[in-house]
Amino acid sequence: MKRFILQRLGLAVITVFLVCVIVFFLTHILPGDVARQYLGRGATEDDLRDFRRLFDLDKPLLTQLFSWINDLIHFDLGQSMQYRGPVSELLGPAIGYSSKLAAVAFLIIVPLSIAGGVLAAVNRGKKIDRAITVGGLSAAVIPEFVWAIILVLLFGVTFEIFPVTAFPGKGDKTVLNQIWHLVLPSISLLLVLFGYIARITRAGVIEALDSDYMRTAVLKGLTRRKAVIKHVLRNALLPTIAVIASQVPYLIGGLIAVEIVFNYPGFGTILKGAVDARDYSVLQAGVVVSSLVIVSFQLIADILFAVLNPRIRQKISE
C-alpha cells in the first residue's frame, strides 16, 4: 500500500511539474513578448529593458524556467507585475474565500448529485429518470455565468429572497450569514456539475442492479430494498469517487464567472483581474496553484478508491 501511495505521489509530482512547463511554455515561448504585452505599445525600449530585468525576462529561457520552479518549491509564487508585491499576498486571502465557496458548493453538490443518480437508476426508464438525466445534463451545458445571472435576476432582484452578492461586506459576519450569502453562487455551480455526477452515479448503480450478484441476492430471498442497500450501493458508488474528483477542475473553472457575478473577492476574481491587466506572474501562479489542488483531489480519490476496492487493494499489496 505504501508503495502504491508513493508511486501515485510520484506521478502527481510529475504532473504538476509538467503543468509548470506547459504554463511557462504558453507565456514565454509562444509568439508574443510578455514585456511588450504588459506595458503596451507605448512603452519605450528603456521601459522594456527595465521591466525585463525586474522580472528576470532577460535571462535564458531554461534558467527562467528552473528558477521559477525552484521558487515555487520554496513557496515563493513570485512578484505581481501589476501590484509589484508578492503574488502570495494577493492569492492567499483570495484562495481562502474561494475555498469557503467551494466547500459550501461541494457539500450541496455531492450528496444531491449522488442521490439524484441513485433515484434515476432505481426508476430506470420512468419519467423521473428522464427528468434527472436529460434535465441534469441540459442544465450542465448552460454556462455558470448564465445560471448565476438568471438566479440573481429571479431570487435576488425579482423576489429578493437571497442576497445578490456572495460577500456579506460590513454587515453581519456570522458563519450562518456567510453561508447564506454563498447559497446562490453554490446553486449556480450545482446546476453545472449535478448532471455529470448524477449520470455517472446512475450508470454505476444500473450496472450493479443488472449484475449477477444482485440477482444472487434477490434469489437468496432478500427484499429488493435490502438487496439494493447491501449489495448495490457499495459497488455502485465506488466509481463515483473518481468522477467527483474529475469534476474539481470544472468547479474551479466555474468559480471565475460565479465570483464575478456575485462580486466575491476570490481566486477567480483575482485571475480575471490578472487577465485584464496581463499580469503574467499572477496568472502563472494561479494556474499552478489550481492544478495543485486538482492533482491533490485526484490523488486522494485514487487512494480512497484503492482502499475501498478489495480487488485493487489486493493487486497493490502483492
Add this chain to the structure above:
Amino acid sequence: MNDTTATTIANKSNLERKTIRRERVRLVLRDKTFLIGALILGIWLFITVFGNFLAPHAAGDQDFQFVSKSPSLKFPFGTDSNGRDVFSRVILGTRLIVVMAFSATVLGTVLGTSLGLATGYFKGKFDMIVMRLIEAVSAIPVLIIALLAIAALDGRSPTLTVIVIGFVFTPNIGRTVRAAVLGESELEYVAAARLRTERTRHILFREILPNVLPPIIVEFTVRLGYAIFAIATLSFLGAGVEYGSPNWGSQIAENWGNIYSNVWWPTAFPALAIASLAVSINLISDSLLEIFEL
C-alpha cells in the same frame, strides 16, 4: 434442399436485422428528446445562415431616443443602454458563436482522434509520455488554460480562440478515443489484418477507425455543447472576441450590471440564446448516446 433451407433462413434473419435497424432509426425520429433538440438547433442554424436578412437593424445601429426600452412591438427584445436593438444583436450574434464552436470542436476532434488512435495502438513509451502530458493538461481547468493562452497570445481574435479551444479539447477527446482503440486493437480482426500484411496506417484508419466512430460522434456533440459553453464564458470574461461585437457573451457582460435596476432584457435574451443553443445540442447528443447504446 438443405442448402435452400439454410439460405431462406439466413435471408429471413438478414431481412429481420435490416428491419431492426430501420426500427431503430424510426425510434430516434420518434424520440421527443431528439426532435426538440433538432428543432431548436435547426432554428439556430437557419438564423446562422440567414441572420443578416432577418435582423431588422444592423448590429451597431444606435437610436438614443430609445435607450433601455423594454420589449415592445418595435423592439421585440427591447433596447440596451446604448439604444441598440437587442433582437437584432441576438440574431447577428448567432453566426459567430456557432461557427466558432463548430470549428473549435472539429479541430479538437481531428487532433484528439489522431492522438487517441496513435496512443491506443502503439502503447509503450510513446503512449506513456503522451498520457502524462494529457494528464497534466487535464489538471488545468479548461477555462483557465484558455484564458492564459489567449492572454499570452494577446488574442481577441475569434480564430485564435478557436485554435486555443481546439487544442484544449484535444486531450479529452484523445483520451476517449484511446480507450476505445485500446479495446478494439485487442480484437482479432486486427490480428487478421496483420496476418495479411496490412500497413499500420491501413489498420488504424480503415480497420479500427470505423469501429470507434460512435464514441467519437457522441464525444463530438458533447464537446460542441461545451464549446458553446466555453466561448460564451470567455467572451463574457472579455477574452476571445472583439469588445462590442454582437456577441452573446459580450452583450451579457456589457449589460448585466443593469439587471439590478430591472433592465433585464438586454441580458436575459442573449442568456436564453446561449442556454437554448447549448441545450439543443445536449438533447441531440443525449439521444445519440441512446442509439449507440454507449
Add this chain to the structure above:
Amino acid sequence: MSDAPALEFRDLEVAYTVRGIDREVLRKVSFSIAPGEAYGLVGESGCGKSTAAFAAMRYLPRNGKITSGSILFEGQDIVGMSTSDINTLRRSAISMVYQNPATALNPTIRIGDQVAEVFALQGLSKSDALAKVEQALIKVQIADPTKVMRRYAHQLSGGMAQRVVIAMALASNPRLLVMDEPTTGLDATVEAEVLDLVRKLRKESGTAVLFISHNLGVIRHMCDRVGVLYAGALVEQGATEDIFSNPSHPYTVGLLRCIPRGGLHKNTDRLDTIPGTPPALGTHFDGCVFADRCALVEDKCRTTQPEMVTVGQSHVARCFHTDKAGSMPRAIDTVSVSVSQNPNRATTGTRLLDIDHLSKAFTQDGHAVHVVNDVSLQVGVGETLGLVGESGAGKTTIAKLILGLYGSDSGSHVVLDGKDLAGTLNKRDIKDVGAMQIVFQNPDQALNRRHSVTRIVGRAVQKLRGLSADDSTDRAHELLSGMRVEATLHSARPVQLSGGLKQRVAISRAFAGAPQLVVCDEPTSALDVSVQATILNLLVDLQKQDGTSFIFISHDLGVVRYISDKIAVLYLGRVVEFGDSNRVFQGPHHPYTEALLSSVPNIDGSVRKRIPLTGVIPSPSNPPSGCVLHPRCPRMAGSGVEHLCTSVEPALTEVEPGHFMRCHIPLDQLRTVQTQ
C-alpha cells in the same frame, strides 16, 4: 413432504418484449419434477432453457412476462404469489446455481459474509450464521473454510467460486435446486469435480433438481429424466436412458447424431448435420417448430402443430413421425467444397512445420511469466495436429507465436517447409505470412463489423495473392460460394449472419491466400453442436482437397479426436504428451491426459473411472518445482519416483515409437496402473 411434484410447469408461456413487440420464448411448456428427482432440460442456444430455469424461481428479466400457464411448486402456484411469499420460498425452499460463478458473488463482500447472509435470512444471529458457514463450506469439500471465508470473489478459482455458490444454494436446505449450466466455462477436470460433488450432495439431501445444460453428456450423467427444448417448445421428454437409446423426435435424433462421438474419425466417418439454423427469438410458427430443418417434414408439419405422442413408458415426443425418427435418413451435407487452389501439393505426411524449442515469457509487474515453455512439435502436410489442455495451458499463445503475432523468445524456431521463419510477422515475407493463417474462436471479434463479407475476404485475397481489386472481388465471391455462403449474403455485414455463416466467412478469409497451414483456435466452441458439425465437415473437406494442414485447438476432446491425426496435450505451457491421435486416446497415457480423458462425460453413457485431479491449476508466474504436475498428479503417489517428480522437471522423451511423454514414471508402470 407432500405428494405433489416438487415443480410443475403447466402450459407455461413466457414472452419477452423487444422493441415493443412480444416475442414468445417458451411455448406451452409442461413438465413436472418429482420430489428428489433430477430433471434435465437440454437444448441449443436460444431455445429458452435458461428462461425456464429463471421462471422456476419466478425471476424474469425486466422485459419478460408470463403470458399464460402456471408454475406450481409443491402444488402451489407461484405465478400469482405475493412478493413476500416468493421471498419466503426463495429463503427456505428453492435455490439456484448459475453459470459464471465468479460474477454471481459480490466482489466487495467477503465470502463468509455472503454465505452467512442466507443463514441470517433464516433468523440466525450473526455469530451463529458464521459458524454455520464453516460447516456449509466443508460440505462442498472446501478444504480450508476459515481461509476461504475471509476471501473475496476475485481471489477464488472458477471451481472454488462455484462450490461457494452451491454451498450458498444448499444453505437453506432447499427442496428444489435449479442449476443453470453450472459447469459451463469451467475446465474439464474442474467440471468433473463439481458434477461429482453435486451428485454426492443430491444423494445425501434428496433435493429435487432442475438441471439446465447444452451439454448432452453432462445431462446424461446427472439426470433421471430429460426434456428436450427447441425454439421454446418441449419436443421430447422421457427417462434419460430412453431419450439417449431411443430418441423419437427428429431434433433429438439429429442432435445426438451430429456430436463427434468416441471412435468417429474424419478419415472414416462424416458427421451428420442438422441443416439450417435455429429460428430467431419469437418467430411465429403455424405448425411444428422444427419443420424448417426436419428431414421428415411433410405439408401438415408446416400447418398443424403436432401433439405430444406417447412412444414408451413416460416417454413422449411432439412429432407426427415418432416411429420413423429413429431411422430417419442421415443428413450429410453432400455438396463438398469447390475451392481447390493447390494443384501441386506435396504428398500427405511429408514434414511441413517444425516447431523447435518454442518459448515465450511475458513480463508482468517486473516478473517474467513463462507462458510457453520449450515446446517442440511437428506437423506434416495434410495432417491435423490437435492441441488440448485446460485454461492456462498456453494453446492460443503457441498459435500466435507460430503465426508471428507475438515474437517468440530467443532459441525458438518455427521452420516452415524447411525455412526458418523470423520471429515476428513484419519480418516475414508475404508468401510465408500467407502460408499460415488462422480461424479464431469468436467470429464476432475476428470479422470487422463495419466491413462487408466481400470486402473482408476480398482484401485478404488482394494482399496475399497480389491480385487487382476487381480480380480479388471475383475470387472472393468464388471462395465464399465454395464455402457455401450464398451470393445474396456477400454484401452483408457480419452482424447480419448467423454464427455458422460468420465462421464460414472467417474460414474463407483464412483460405484466401492458399495457405499450407491453418490454425483453428476453438473454431466451433462458440457454435451450437448442430452447426459445429457442418463447420467440421467443411474443414475436413478443405483438408482433403488441398492437403492443407491444421493445428486444431479445442477443449472438446471429442472434436479433437474426430479431426486430429496427431495430438499434443499441454499443461502449464509444456507439452506433456504428443503422439498419434489413437495412441494418445488409447493409452497408456500421461497421468494428466488420463485425468483429462476421465473427466469428460460421454454421451454414450459409458462410465469411466474418474481419475481426479485435485487442487487448482498453478499460475505460470509461479510454477511448482520439478514436474509441474506433481502437486496434482494422480499417479505420483506410490510410483516410487516421487523424489524425482518433486525435484527434477522431466524431459519430453519418446517412450515408444512416435509417442512422446514428459513423465518420470516408466511407461510400463503407467500401463499397468491404467489398465487395472
